Amino acid sequence: MKRILVTGALGQIGSELITKLRSEYGADNVIASDIRTADTEAVTGGPFEILDVTDGEKMNEIVSKYKVDTMMHMAALLSAKAEQFPQMAWNLNMGGLMNGLEAAREHKLQFFTPSSIGAFGPDTPKTNTPQDTVQRPTTMYGVNKVSGELLCDYYFKRFGVDTRGVRFPGLISYVTPPGGGTTDYAVEVYYEALKSGRYTSYIDKGTFMDMMYMPDALQAIVDLMEADPVKLEHRNAFNVTAMSIEPEMVAAEIKKHIPSFEMIYKPDPVRQAIADSWPDAIDASAAKAEWGFKAQHDLASMTTDMLSKLKTTITN
Numbered sequence: 001m002k003r004i005l006v007t008g009a010l011g012q013i014g015s016e017l018i019t020k021l022r023s024e025y026g027a028d029n030v031i032a033s034d035i036r037t038a039d040t041e042a043v044t045g046g047p048f049e050i051l052d053v054t055d056g057e058k059m060n061e062i063v064s065k066y067k068v069d070t071m072m073h074m075a076a077l078l079s080a081k082a083e084q085f086p087q088m089a090w091n092l093n094m095g096g097l098m099n100g101l102e103a104a105r106e107h108k109l110q111f112f113t114p115s116s117i118g119a120f121g122p123d124t125p126k127t128n129t130p131q132d133t134v135q136r137p138t139t140m141y142g143v144n145k146v147s148g149e150l151l152c153d154y155y156f157k158r159f160g161v162d163t164r165g166v167r168f169p170g171l172i173s174y175v176t177p178p179g180g181g182t183t184d185y186a187v188e189v190y191y192e193a194l195k196s197g198r199y200t201s202y203i204d205k206g207t208f209m210d211m212m213y214m215p216d217a218l219q220a221i222v223d224l225m226e227a228d229p230v231k232l233e234h235r236n237a238f239n240v241t242a243m244s245i246e247p248e249m250v251a252a253e254i255k256k257h258i259p260s261f262e263m264i265y266k267p268d269p270v271r272q273a274i275a276d277s278w279p280d281a282i283d284a285s286a287a288k289a290e291w292g293f294k295a296q297h298d299l300a301s302m303t304t305d306m307l308s309k310l311k312t313t314i315t316n
């Protein structure tokens, strides 16, 4: 039976990953951790520990205390925040990852951490971005993600740690709003469509980026971690995506449900520049071939589900 430690368990992915893992593996076998606590399911629904991932000693204590055999390292500063505080981003993103990999090496843990389409840069092919291609990102977040991919592959080859990862696109969810990302517009727009009927997008029309609905992202993590290692030619990290969309497409889909919805465009120079440096549409054929990745949701089904779920929590 797996005993899984999740870092960053109160974040956009972590908070839903905890619920998914506890339903798959049993609540007592999934230890949530984060630098802060909160009155949410991740804390009240099973074991929880306060953990600053830059504190390697505390991390190892938790691994030993719960006899952990798997770590899913989700704690990170996202792209826009990392561009605002690059030195802090390096310390947190790389210091935390090194502590996680060292814990995995010492305690023989299986190890997952996400990379991102942010690991690509302006020299990367924009469409059908290959699994193996040029990675010269121009953001601190991208530098962290490429370095992280290389470090995870090194720990696999040098120390035999079972490291696995995916390059996530923008993730859309209705449970925990994201913070500090470039793709957050694609989440905020659903909240605002219900709250005010209009949204000012900081990403310009025509800016394509890969996106995926959170349920598909969570299933991808479980499927990759359960995959037969013999079939994995790649490890860190697999391209995964469900759709390549730009803000006008999102607006048009929302209008099918809320005809009066209005989208306004006011590009934020920093986040627009980050988005412009990323691919438009990546190729996920390696993930499909090596561990059967398949997204279930497209823009239409995601929009229907997002609006119906948010309607229950948002009142105008």
Ligand code: VAH
Pocket: 078, 079, 080, 116, 117, 118, 141, 168, 169, 170, 171, 178, 180, 181, 182, 183, 184
């Ligand atoms: C961000 N949501 O915007 C994250 C993600 C591909 C984007 O890495 O930074």
